[in-house]
Amino acid sequence: MLNKKLADALNMPEEEIEGVYKEMLKVSVADKQLNCGACGYNTCEQMVAAIILGTKSKENCVYYHKIRATIDSLNEFITNTSEMLEVIKKASAKFAVFSEGMDKHLDTLGKLKKNMKDTFNGLDNDQ
Ligand code: SF4
DSSP: TTTHHHHHHHSSSSHHHHHHHHHHTOOOOOTTTTTOOOSSSSSHHHHHHHHHHSOOOOOGOHHHHHHHHHHHHHHHHHHHHHHHHHHHHHHHHHHHHHHHHHHHHHHHHHHHHHHHHHHHHHHHOOO
């Protein structure tokens, strides 16, 4: 297992090591082995050890900021989409009321047309 060597070296349960990786938003094996060196360590595993020892924090990892920004963007997108759907829902409800009103007007116009037709047909017949 990926965390075993580090857990043994730090004499702590592997689950705690995994917890630090999760806090760093590293969930896949590939995430845990990016080893870009931007934090000043050659490997992500060394960075995890530094976080556990209290000399570094997850905010010192560029990958953490990248994933955090992606999550924040997705959350903003979901919030905006939800707000947009609410606007559409309200507009749809207003349109339903408008449509119902139009149906009533069309019904009234239909009756009026029929009355006029009856009236004029009656006049035609009177002549
Ligand atoms: S900056 Fe992050 S991804 Fe890069 S080596 Fe350090 S811990 Fe790993």
